[in-house]
């Protein structure tokens with residue numbers, strides 16, 4: 001089956017800054033496609049080109065059969081977006097915003113009333129429906145933004161960091177609603193900085209960095225792909241000199257060592273059960289008391305770190 | 319293909335938005351009444367009979383009709399400010415993302431921005447007609463239809479300006495200048511007979527002159543016309559078409575790609 005979204009050397013420059021750099025992606029119909037990358041990687045810029053809000057500098061994208069540079073009006077009939085920053089006039093009310101959105105998306109007045117009410121209730125905004133958005137918290141505004149797409153149910157739904165600023169109960173509710181939207185036949189593009197969110201929701205994820213695609217595959221495959229099937233996190237009493245990190249790397253079966261914090265190392269390795277005693281021995285020998293040791297499976301965090309070369313902390317600081 | 323339903327959905331949104339400016343709406347109405355009851359009446363008393371003749375016999379009537387047109391202009395231009403308010407909150411991007419065409423969007427906004435000003439000014443227009451008197455209902459109907467188009471043209475003009483400037487401060491200043499010139503270089507407030515030639519030359523091509531002329535013609539103040547009413551109607555239609563068209567083109571070219579301040 002032909003992919004429902006296909007980008008072909010999609011590029012966007014802002015002056016001399018290349019925000020999106022010859023991106024080639026294919027998104028299959030019916031999947032939840034996670035779109036990851038550190039701040040400023042170019043996620044939002046890519047999505048805005050898909051929904052034809054901004055024009056590519058070079059290359060193009062196909063939304064269904066439509067080329068976004070040639071037939072943007074037609075492309076927009078297939079695609080909808082909940083923006084990263086809620087796009088709302090502060091004087092309007094959730095009811096007005098959502099009712100108008102439903103109307104402009106072509107819903108009949110009966111269907112509109114039903115869906116708007118449903119979304120407001122599900123997202124806990126029903127009692128606030130006639131209050132002006134001016135007095136809303138960031139999380140409440142974000143809920144109004146996400147409600148748009150849940151009401152619209154477009155063939156392709158873009159959600160840009162759908163649960164940023166949302167409390168944990170709300171997060172789970174929104175995740176379930178995103179899954180339900182997919183089950184009803186929508187393809188979902190989920191841009192996020194939360195790797196856990198991408199992991200639990202996505203069928204496939206793409207990681208981009210500085211506008212370029214680094215990898216794209218199922219989360220499970222990506223986790224398996226990074227060298228070393230196991231991860232050990234060691235917290236030490238004091239800072240670890242880089243010389244020690246190098247010596248650790250020389251130990252047999254250790255694939256990579258990453259200083260997550262000055263006193264915390266992440267060790268990627270094979271057959272952890274056998275290597276673990278040698279690691280503790282090593283730290284004793286170099287007089288580095290160990291505070292704690294934890295073994296884990298690789299997570300998307302590790303995949304992210306592996307491919308971007310940034311630690312999660314660095315990525316978030318940028 | 320343009321869907322009228324979509325155009326209307328956009329227009330209706332702008333009309334609703336207008337209702338939020340309660341203070342502005344009240345202030346404008348007070349301004350209108352003050353201009354008529356104070357300025358209009360006093361100036362009328364100051365004028366010699368020969369001046370009164372140049373404006374169709376009664377400057378007060380001439381002035382009331384002109385004030386209606388300036389009010390129509392200044393409320394129709396308001397849509398440009400809405401665009402900046404929306405740019406501040408990213409709503410422009412949202413509007414570009416919904417499943418309607420750019421043409422429907424711009425057309426809807428011109429119509430919404432125009433219609434809301436027409437509806438708002440209507441009671442004042444009727445009050446003006448009550449003061450002036452109605453002589454030819456058919457002419458009045460033609461005048462109304464033309465003014466209707468005039469407001470869309472002004473809204474389209476405002477949208478075009480807002481989209482080409484992209485900065486609310488500059489827009490504010492520029493609109494102030496345009497406002498000062500376009501009103502003063504027209505026949506809204508005084509007859510062309512008393513303008514120096516080079517002012518008159520400009521005033522003859524001013525859409526506000528056309529609008530004022532056509533309203534006066536509709537109200538039966540015929541001797542105040544500087545051109546035939548049909549020239550004025552044509553001028554308004556051209557003005558409307560040009561700015562709706564420009565608005566659409568610029569919307570496609572300038573809005574995408576960001577850069578709003």
Ligand SMILES: Nc1ncnc2c1ncn2[C@@H]1O[C@H](COP(=O)(O)OP(=O)(O)OP(=O)(O)O)[C@@H](O)[C@H]1O
Nearest residue numbers: 014019037038039040041042043044045046576577
């Ligand atoms: N309108 C604009 N004008 C100039 N530069 C821009 C504009 N929009 C984005 N950029 C730049 O393009 C780059 C990519 O930004 P983008 O918003 O796509 O990143 P992102 O991956 O969505 O990041 P985040 O995780 O913070 O949302 C950034 O360096 C940003 O500063």
Ligand SMILES: [Mg+2]
Nearest residue numbers: 043044084160
């Ligand atoms: Mg973003």
